[in-house]
Every structure is written in C-alpha cells, then in structure tokens.
Amino acid sequence: MRRQQRTPSPLPRWRAGRRIPTPSSAPVTRAPSADRRALVPRVGLRGVTQRVRGFISGVAGASPARTALLAFALVILVFTALLSLPFASRDGRVTAFHDALFVAASSVTVTGLTPVNTAEQWSFAGQLVILVAIQIGGLGILSMAALLTLAVSKRLGVRSKLITQEGMSTGRIGEVGSLLRVVVATTLLFELALAVVLIPRFTAHAGSLAEGVWHGIFYSVSAFNNAGFTIHADGLGSLLQDPWIVWTITAGVFAGALGFPVVMVLLKQRWKWSRWNLHTKLTVTTTVALVLGGALLIGLFEWSNPATLGQYGVGERIQYSLFGSVMTRSGGFAVYDVNEQYAETLLLTDALMFVGGGSASTAGGIKVTTLAVMFLAIVAEARGDREVTTHGRTIAPGSLRVAISVLALGATLVLVSTMALVAISGESLQRPLFEVLSAFGTCGLTTGLTAELPPAGKYVLTALMFAGRVGTITFASALALRQRRNLFRYPEERPIIG
Template identity: 90%
Template sequence: MTRHQRTPSQRPRWRTGRRIPTPSSAPVPRPPSALRRTLVPRVGPRGASQRLRRFVSGVAGASPARAALLAFALVILVFTALLSLPFASRDGRITAFHDALFVATSAVSVTGLTPVNTAEHWSFAGQLIILVAMQIGGLGILSMAALLTLAVSKRLGVRSKLITQEGMTTGQIGEVGSLLRVVVGTTFLFEAVLAVVLIPRFMVHTGSLTEGVWNGIFYSVSAFNNAGFTVHPDGLESLLHDPWIVWTLMAGVFAGALGFPVVMVLLKQRWRWTRWNLHTKLTVTTTVALVLGGALLIGVFEWFNPATLGQFGVADRIQFSLFGSVMSRSGGFNVYDINDQYAETLLLTDALMFVGGGSASTAGGIKVTTLAVMFLAIVAEARGDREVKAHGRTITSESLRVAISVLALGATLILVSTMALVAITDETLQRPLFEVLSAFGTCGLTTGLTAELPPVGKYVLTALMFAGRVGTITFASALALRQRRNLFRYPEERPIIG
C-alpha cells in the first residue's frame, strides 16, 4: 500500500508541525498525575491525610535522620501538651509551659533531670505519661526514624538502611531489620524481667499490691532506659538498705547502656570472644574498664566522707562505690546528696557523664567507642604507627574523623551551655558544669541547680538534652554518609601541632 492509498485512520497524525484533528470518539489523554493534583486539589480529611502521608514519606525516604529529628520534636511537643493539662498535676492546676517542656524533653531523652519533684508534683496520670515518654525515648532516635519509615512505606530503602546501619553499627546492611526486632524485643524482655524481680520487694516496702506493681514497673522502665526518674519523694534514700533493689537497678542500667548492637551480637555469639565484632569488643572492654575504674576512684575519694560512703559499713561502701560508678555514666539514680561529695569526686562524675554509654543504647554522652577510638589513636601516634589497630583489626580513617568530630561537637556544646548557665545564675563553675554535663550525657544526676533555674536557664538545659540525645548520633551518621568527590588535590603541608 502506497502513501496515497492509506485510509485516513492509517495516515500519520503529525505533518509539518500541525496535528490532524482527532475524531470526537477518540479518548482524550489525561494530564499527568502531578498536573492533576495541581489542577484539581483533593479536599477533605482523606485528601489531607494523603498529603500528610506523602510529606512524611518524602521526609523519611530522603533522610531518616531528618525524620528522626522531626519525630523526636513532635513527640516532645505532644508530651509537653499532656503534662501541661490539669489532670497531670497532683493539685489539679496547669503546669507552667517551661516546666512541662523540660520534663517532657527529659523523659523522651531519658535524662531524668526535673525541676519539680516527680512524686509530689505529678498525679498518677502525670507519672504514667512520663513512663510512656521514657519508653518511647528509650527505643532510640534512629530506631524511631527507621520504624517511621517502615510504618509509612512498608519497607526500608537502601539509603534508610545505610543511615540506620551507620548509627547503629550493625556491621552489615542486612542486619538492620534484625536489629529493629532486637531493639523492641530486648527492651520489653529486660523490662519484664526487672519488673518481676522488683515488684515483690516493693510490695514488701509499700505493703500494697497495686503500689508495689506500679513501683516495680516504673523503676524497671526507668532503669533499663537509663532515665533515672523516681516516684519516691526522697529518691532512693529510703531503699538504699535493700541490696535486692540496688543491684537490680544497677543490672538494668548496665544492660541498657551496652547498646542494642552489642546485645544482638551477644545473643548470637554468646560469650565466644573470637566471634565478636570490633564494636562489641571495644564497647564491652571500655565499659568494664570505666565501671571498675570509676568505682575504685569513687571509693578512694569518698571512703572516709561521713556524708557519703563514710556513713556505711565496708560492704556497703564497696556496693555504693560501684553503684555510683554505674549511675554516673547515664543511670541517674543516687543514694545520697551529690553536693556532699568532694570536689574530686564531682570532677570524676563529670568525666563519666561526658563519656556516657554504648552506641545505639539508652545512654547518652559521646559514647564509649568514641573514647576507645581516640585512646587507640593516641597510642598509635605515640608508637609511631601509621594505622590505628585494635583486636586484629584496622580502624578506618573515616571512623577516626567521625570520633574527632563527635568529641569536638560535644565539647563545644558543653562550653557554650556552661557559659550561658554561669551568666544566668551567677554561680561558680562547678554546679553549672555538672548540670550541663548531666543534661548532655542524659544522665539525670543533679546538684539541685535545675530546680533553682529561671525559665531561660531551663530552656538552655532543654535544648542541651535534645542535642545530647540526637545531636552526636545524627551528626556522626551524616558525616559517615556524606562523601564528596574531589577532582583535584592540593599540595601537602604539615602545620605545627602541639
């Protein structure tokens, strides 16, 4: 068939830039989906929910770390609103916004600092809100981001797994889903065991079944999540003569501070040292060294102090030295007034709070692996080694740069916040520095300055608790994933260092 013998329907539809008119019976092409949304916007609850779903999905898919910050801030605002309501306070009055925001941030960031007495100010409903906030915050920031991504898109993309992997140090990208299951399962398993152990003892102390159950559940969640909140007006001072409760709380805080990646390795490999990965070895060895070293120094400093360890027998002095070392790293429970300690003990506590616990754990601070990597780098430099090595492995230069950045960022936050508190309170350096380190390390120990601060000072600590919980992890993840390719290289030159 030649070109002139074609029927009209078979002839080309485009000639010399002009389009042949389409018969009225032909279907009219629909505009693209993006144009349809622009021309005909959906209205009503269903359209709003779909737009919100697309927005959350876009944020979570583009950057789970950004989604974590958004989710963390929204969760804090929700609990702030709940704690501000009259039913949350014991006297039925509205709690001031700065106090409600402070406690909500402290609970979600599992810090434990509070400007009001938890047992005296909050009603049962208010304490229950704090309990739920501690539980949500204890799951971890990048865990919340990954779970948010899973809830929205029903799957984790490669970028989401990479960011979650870097924040949790799982070792392999395929382990991210397993780690999320370990996070949730381990949290509730440990808390259930702690509650079963604590409830009978609290029933004996209170003489009530319901109060004993409530105290056991609250302290189990507070201990494993390293929160440090108490529901007794005097803290743990009325319970310090019960070794059952003291050692159970220590065990819960120690387990929570190890980190979920370490727990996952221990569940798989048990105590077979040779099969542990480098992160697990560094975390366990550094944690044990800090706990034992801290207990030894606390015992030496406070052994004859009549206001602290000096009031107990030899066995109790050893017990509370170990208790103070464990709680200083992020636990937040204390059995005597912090202000009664000597200045050298306060300085030691400052150092332990700054280090904190393990990565991807319920503890805060710069993390024990950061300290371990920096120490190994110093040793390698002193020996003249070109590479940093540990346990038969070479630590990458990227990990060293991230450790230096996290350490510098943490020190900068502490410096700025301490100067702000000193200017606000007109105090000497000791108490403001202690409160700042407690907030940054999400520890919860206090010299009493938090309750004395004006609203502007509470806002400073609130921002520091937020940054201490999410800042270093998010910053480290961003550094680990951002790689810029340079097309040229400058000549090398050595500046004078030291």
C-alpha cells in the same frame, strides 16, 4: 506566505473510559457524567495514608538526621501539652510552661533531670504520662539509631554491609521491619525481666500489691532506658538497703547503656569472644574499664566521708561505689546527696557523664567508642604507627574523623552552655558545670541547681538535653552519610602541631 493549517484527522476520543489527547483546534465534546465520575481519581483514606507515607519517606530519605530531630521535637511538644493540663498535677492546677517543657524534654530524652519533685508535683496520671514519654523516648532513640545505622550501611560496600549485618542481627541486609521488631522486642523483654524481680521487692516495702506493681514497672522502664526518674519523695535512698533492688537497677542501667548492636551480638554469640565484631569488643572492654575504674576511684575518694560512703559498712561501701560508677554514665539514680561528695569525686563524675554509654543506646555523652577510638589513635601516634589498629582490625580514617568531630561538638556544647548557665545563675563554676554535663550526658544527677534556676536557665538545660540526646547521634550519622569524591588532590603539607 501564510502557513496552511493541517486538518486534524478524526480520532476516537474515548477508549475504555480513558481520554486520548486531541489537537487544541479540534472540537471538545464533554463526556457523559457517569464517564466523568469514572475519570476523576478517588482519594480515600487509603490514598491519603499512602501520600502521607510517601511524603514522610521522601523527607526521611533526603535527610534522616533532620527527620529524627523533627520527630523528637514534636513528641516533646505533645508531652509538654499533656503535662501542662490540670489532671497531670497533684494539686489540679496548670503547670508552668517552662517546668512542663523541661520535664517533657527530660522524659523523652531519658535524662532524669527535673526542676520539681516527681512524687509531689505530679498525680498518678502525670506520672503515667512521664512513664509513657520515657518508653516512647527510649524506643525512639533505639529505633532512630537502628535506622541511622541502616542508612549508613547502605552507603557501604558489600563486604562492609555483611560486617554491619553481624552487629545488627536482622537476618537480611536492609530489612527495616525486622530490625525495628528486634529493637522493640528486646527492650520490652529486658524491661519485663527487671519488673519480675522488682515487683515483689517493692510490694514488700510498700505493703500493697497495686503500689508494688506500679513501682516495679516504673523503675524497670526508668532503669533500662537510663532515665533516672524516681516516684518516691526522698528518691531511692531508703530503698537501696535492699540488695535485690540495688543490683537489679544496676543491671538494668548497665544493659541499657551498652546499645542495641552490642546486646544483639551478645544474645546471638553469647560469650564467644572470637565471634564478636569490633564494635562489641570496644564497647564492652571500655565500658567495663570505666565502670571498674570509676568504682575504684569513688571508693578511694569517698571511703571515709561520713556524709556519703563513710556511714556504711565495708560491703555496702563497695556495693554503692559500683552503683555510683554505673549511674554516672547515664543512669541518674543516687544513693546520697551529690553535694556531700568531695570536689575530686564531683570532677570524676563530670568526666564519666561526659563520656556516657555505648553508641546506639539510651545513654548519652560522646559515647565510649568515641573515647576508645581517640585513645587508640593517641597510642598509634605515640608508637609511630601509620594506621590505628586493634583486635586484628584497622580502624578506618573516616571513623577517626567522626570521633574527633563528635568530641569537638560535645565539648563546644558543654563550654557554651556552662558559660550561659554561670551568667544566668550567678554561681561559681562547679555546680553549673555539673548540671550542664548531666544534661548533655542525659545522666540526671543533680546538685539541686536545676530546681533553683530561673526559666531562662531551664530553657538552656532543655535545649542542651535535646542537643545532647539527638545532636551527637544525628551529627555523627550525617558525617558518616556524607561522602564526596574529589577528582583532584592538593599537595600535602604538615602544619606545626603541639
């Protein structure tokens, strides 16, 4: 039997400028041109902006770590292009791509390693590009760390969110705008304070106000962001006779290496130890222990070395020992030639560069909290404790697993990169290992091997600086954000360890 087609009932097709769908068999009448123009959505500049922001928000929400990696890679490429142009070099020539890429990556990741002399290679415009790259890189690192911390806190319970809020000091949980404003304002405030002290001293040394202002601003930004770039041909060696410059740069590097959560707590709670959160207590105590212990060992090893500390008086030896200990943790400024140090000092420097500074800071390395958690876990295991506790708090097993993962990732990156650099350079282990750890820890100290490497070696260090800066942060945050609940549990069995 043939189906009987239903006759569609007459319906008004237009109501207040909107079309009501009609059956396919109904005759379609075209709307007047004025009505058609009213029905077509207008996508202006505002609409395009909203769509772009929606796309970026969607990508960031799906993978904040991937977004951070892409953002840093794009910024590095932009500054590579700028540094390659003739206006950036002092001789007006195009800079080789591998050198421009290396310096751009070193600036954005605030490392400080460079294959060329910054004062001799780059013009004022080129040095200004480097300064902007350091500032954007430093703010980007702090902002990225802040947003990733916020993303991690959203996965926590209400009580954990409140605890996290104490370390972030944003006013309200999840207030992204306030958090970023705090990060930017705090960074600029610290840099301004450093510049106010440094500008008069550099003006006195240079004999020119304009030059003193430029040097004061450059070194204040470079110090707080732990970049380690210098715009003097001989470095800071001739200027570190001035205690004001020494201690100001030391204070800037130390503050920048603490991390924004610690700085926020210190600004809010001052020195009220009982009100500090666990992260602040671990960061401050471990940092102070590493700085003082490193200064003591550097002074002990190099005290009588005529090429390093032995050429100074007792007071200067103590001052430069402390200065060198702070710089090995990501500062990158040097008083004397690193190659003149004894082998034991170089090995100590390797260890301090690998540890780096505080979490969510401009410093690199595996971070001091990772070292602290691993040490506490070893102590708890030696005592036979079932849980890792400190300062009246129990460290979550998830944090311990993340610390182990970050440590393993860092060691693997250093191992693979060192083997590659040894094969490329043909050097023995000591110098390639030092350069690799300086790149991974974004420290910037160098034995001079970086300038001697062929392009292949520079590409290895460039990739390592990028991985050492963003890799550990995004890897740790990705592990913290990744949560999976199993509906079953396997039987427990202990393999033989040790």
